[in-house]
Amino acid sequence: MNVRKCHDHVSKRVVVLAGCTALVLALTGTGAQAAPRDAARQTLGAGDGWGSYGTGTTGGAAADAAHVYTVTTWEQFRAALADGGTAPRIIKVKGMIDAVSEGCEAFAAEGYDLRKYLAAYDPAVWGHDRPVSGEQEELRAASAARQDKAIKANVPADTTIIGVGKGAGILGGSLQIKGVDNVIVRNLTFEAPVDCFPQWDPTDDGNTGAWNSEYDGVVVYGSSHVWIDHNTLTDGRHPDSSLPTYFGKTYQQHDGLLDVVRGSNHVTVSWNSFRDHDKTMLIGNSDSATADDAGKLKVTLHHNRFEGIVERAPRVRFGQVDSYNNHFVVTDDQKWGYVYGIGKESRLVAEHNAFTLAKGLSPAKILKKWSEAPVTANGNVVNGRAVDLIAVHNAEIPGETLQSGAGWTPALRTRVDPAKAVPGIVDARAGAGRVC
Numbered sequence: 001m002n003v004r005k006c007h008d009h010v011s012k013r014v015v016v017l018a019g020c021t022a023l024v025l026a027l028t029g030t031g032a033q034a035a036p037r038d039a040a041r042q043t044l045g046a047g048d049g050w051g052s053y054g055t056g057t058t059g060g061a062a063a064d065a066a067h068v069y070t071v072t073t074w075e076q077f078r079a080a081l082a083d084g085g086t087a088p089r090i091i092k093v094k095g096m097i098d099a100v101s102e103g104c105e106a107f108a109a110e111g112y113d114l115r116k117y118l119a120a121y122d123p124a125v126w127g128h129d130r131p132v133s134g135e136q137e138e139l140r141a142a143s144a145a146r147q148d149k150a151i152k153a154n155v156p157a158d159t160t161i162i163g164v165g166k167g168a169g170i171l172g173g174s175l176q177i178k179g180v181d182n183v184i185v186r187n188l189t190f191e192a193p194v195d196c197f198p199q200w201d202p203t204d205d206g207n208t209g210a211w212n213s214e215y216d217g218v219v220v221y222g223s224s225h226v227w228i229d230h231n232t233l234t235d236g237r238h239p240d241s242s243l244p245t246y247f248g249k250t251y252q253q254h255d256g257l258l259d260v261v262r263g264s265n266h267v268t269v270s271w272n273s274f275r276d277h278d279k280t281m282l283i284g285n286s287d288s289a290t291a292d293d294a295g296k297l298k299v300t301l302h303h304n305r306f307e308g309i310v311e312r313a314p315r316v317r318f319g320q321v322d323s324y325n326n327h328f329v330v331t332d333d334q335k336w337g338y339v340y341g342i343g344k345e346s347r348l349v350a351e352h353n354a355f356t357l358a359k360g361l362s363p364a365k366i367l368k369k370w371s372e373a374p375v376t377a378n379g380n381v382v383n384g385r386a387v388d389l390i391a392v393h394n395a396e397i398p399g400e401t402l403q404s405g406a407g408w409t410p411a412l413r414t415r416v417d418p419a420k421a422v423p424g425i426v427d428a429r430a431g432a433g434r435v436c
Contacts, residue, residue, distance in 0.1 A: 039186070039435050040068070040090045040162050044227040044268060048414045049300025049322065051268030057225040059160035059184030060090040068092070070164070074099045074173060078153050088158040093188060095164075099151045099173035104196035107146040112139035112197075121200050123247055128202040128209060137199075144197040144214065151193055151215065152176050155183055163187035166433035169232070178221040186229045187435040190217040191236035192277065195253045200246075210249055216256040222292070226260075226267045232432040233257040234275040254278065256312070260299055260319075261285040263292035267299045273431030276308035278335075284317025287344045287371070293318040294345065300412065301326060303422075305430040308334050315341030315370070316348050322410040323350045325417050327426040328366075332358035338368035342375050347406040349376040354422035356383060363387050364396035374403040381419040 044057040051057045060067070067089040069080035080091045100106075117136040119125070126132065151173050155161065157180040163169060169189030177183050195213035204210035217233050220226050235254060244251045257274055259282045260267055274280055284293050297319025306313045307329040314321070323340070330336050340350055355366060363382045366389050367375065377389040390404050417425055 040092060040160060042186075044184070044229075045414055047412050049268030049270065049302060049412050050266045050298040050320075051225055051227045051300065052412055053225075053266045053298070055182075055225060057182055057184060057227045057266075057268070058158075059182060059227070060088040060158055061160065062158070063088040063090045063160075070094055071097065073097055074101070074153075074170075077170075077173075081153055081155060081159070086157070089156070090160045090162070093161065093163050093168045093170070095167060096169050096171055096189070097173075098171040099153075100147075100171070100194070100196075104147075104194075107143050107150065107196055109139045109142040109146065112136065112143050117200075118246055121202070123202055123209060126202060128207045131203060132200055140197050140199065144195075144199075147196050148214070154178060155185075156180055158182050160184040160186070161188070162435070163189070163432060169432065171236075174215045175218045176221065177219065177223045177226055180223050182225045183223065184227045184229070185218065185231065186227075187231065187432050189232040189234070189236075189432045190257070191234060192217045192238070192254050192257055194238050195255070198251060198253055205249075208249075209247055211246070211252045213252050213255050216259045218258045220258075220260040220264045220267060222262045222264060224265045224267075226264070228258065228267070228269045228272060230271045230430070230432060230435045232273040232275065233277070234273075235277050239276055240278055252278075256280060256282055259283075259285060260297065261293075262289065263296050265296040265298050269299065269301045270303055271426075271430045271434070272304045274304065274306045274309055274313065278310040280306070280309050280312045281314035282312060282317075283314045283319050283321055284343065284346070287317060289317070290345075297321070300410070302413070303417075303426050303430060305329070305426050306339075307331070309339075310335045311337035311339075311368075312341055313339045315343055315368075316346040317343035317371075318345045320347045320406075320408055321349070322413070323348065324352045324410070324413065325415075325419075325422050325426070327354045327356070327423050327430075329356045330358055330361055332360075336361065336365070339366045340375070341368045341370055342373050342402065344371040344373065346371075346373045346375075347408055348373075349406050349408070349410055350380065350389070351376065352379045352416055352419045352422070354381050354419050354426075355387075356423065362392070362396060363389060364392045367393045367402060369393075369397075369400040369402055372403070374406050376404070376406040379419055381422075384420060386419075
């Protein structure tokens, strides 16, 4: 086990980090006394990414005893979020809590029938030149509104949400960190919400049509000072491979795993595991959101593991995003589009990351140009070898020449590991169940 010791000669303490365990050993004249750290009251360390900027991120660390909750059901969880006014709070999630325990049928409006919906909007009947409308679309929308109300949980300011030990998480719920400041989310497994009622848009995808779904696992919307740490986010029991096909297109029931959008700012995403998902993470959700997003969307991603991810890890618009010491794994049996999406007015710095690509996959696809924007990509390794990601992209991808040099240098980094060491370090410690 990798153990690091940092000696504080002023306070006469020794901090020992071993795996996910953190102990503070108070040295006394008669020996050493160990006291475990309360992870529920842990705050984001100084200099640890954009989330530490300015006032930093402390979540509910200041909560009094009356505002510390332990929840075991979705109903208890939402009640704890709503209780207590503006007081700081800590919510401890014990076990897996299910937001859709009664299944999709519980949300269906009377009269909605997927078979009738498919018959009404079959392109052979409806065509591709106008959006769907009519009785079944109205019933689908009413059903979707019921699900929306049931599975979203709004997180107030000054809140810490943390899983208790191993095996804690949320199934099918959507965590909404919206219009607030100072939130911490740690040590939880999020199984991505399944949209029970996707909408068919016959005009999408070049007028060939597509199924569009709602609900992200975690949404940071117009919020600041957020720390997302040591979580596992995945499609879980409902991979895209299990979804049916209608009208020649996958009946897509997933949206994103973690999106940071609409003027959000100062966010650190660390030591998480993102697994088996298509459109994983947006930082900035629209080219037209200049008024909200310009000068914001400052996000740090470090020591995260991505495996089985098709695209958007992340796709970036506007933001100064620092992505370092992450491990990206692309297997030979998965779909793969790209890792980093370079979008409108983005300033991405991607450094000291490790990429493990299946045989025959080119590192030229790691970067994807959506708009004209500069990017810094230094010190990265692919299958253990140093690769200039911009140079290989520009050499192999016609018509997508990327500019080198994002124009800023990240300063908020507490630990930068050599890229070649990243797979061993990150794989051993990223994800839920590894915070003590």
